[in-house]
Amino acid sequence: MTDFKASNPQTRRHFLERALKLSVAAAAALTLPRLGLTSASAAAAPAALPSTMELAVNLTLAAPSGFRYNRPYVAVYIEDAQGNPVRTLSLWAETNRHARYLSDLRRWFSQSSDLVATVSSPTRNPGSYSLVWDGKTDTKKPAAQGDYFVCVENAREHGPYGLVREKITLGTTPLKKTLDSGSDADLSSVTVDYRKKA
Structure with a gap:
């Protein structure tokens, strides 16, 4: 059949x-x-940040008050618009004897603690410092143009905790902005400067 x-x-x-x-x-x-x-x-993916631009994050650590002062732990990092980590610019911390205090940098530590060995450097004395972001992620890939959060987080043994976190938009146009450090006792100022590379 x-x-x-x-x-x-x-x-x-x-x-x-x-x-x-x-x-x-x-x-x-x-x-x-x-x-x-x-x-x-x-x-339709957004264009990458121009390789000719960089973002400088400038911060000033305030002079101590009182007789007992431990230099603060400071993490300076960039997050995307959703709050995901993009790049850690620097981590100032003592990672040998007092590594337990790293977790006091609550936001950074919860997202990027696996980077401690590669991004940490000694704590700093009071003064002004500048860190530069080249527009690449922690994995060295170009980041896209768009909204980012600049984060400066600090914590000090026997001292205050502070987090400066403010949104900026990065594209092809330079910008300068003073971020609100509020009543942070350890950070007297934080500014950003999106500029052409020298």
């Missing part, structure tokens, strides 16, 4: 048309990336 579906031209045509559509789609999926072509969603 002959199978009706196998001998029916309508069924065979439907099967062949469907197989042809699937093979064309599969071929396109394999070929487009090789030709440097991307899907519409990937093509």
Whole structure:
């Protein structure tokens, strides 16, 4: 007995048309990336930050008051618009004897504690400091143009905790901004300068 579906031209045509559509789609999926072509969603991705620009984060550690003063632990880092870590610019902390105090940098530590060995350097005396972000992520990939949070977090043994966190928009236009350090006893000022590289 002959199978009706196998001998029916309508069924065979439907099967062949469907197989042809699937093979064309599969071929396109394999070929487009090789030709440097991307899907519409990937093509709509925002442009990277210009390699000719940099972001300077300038901060001033206040002079101590009182007789007992331990230099503060300070983390300076960049987050994306959703609050995810993008780049740690610096971590000033003692990582040998007093590593337990690192967790006092609550926000940074909860997201980026795995970077301690690669980004930490000694604590600093009161004074003015400048850190520069080259527009790349912790994995050295170019970051996209858009909104970012500049974060300066500080904590001190037997002292206060502070977090300066403010949104800025980075693109192709330079900007200067003073961030609100509020009543932070250890940070007297924080400013940012998005500028052309020297």
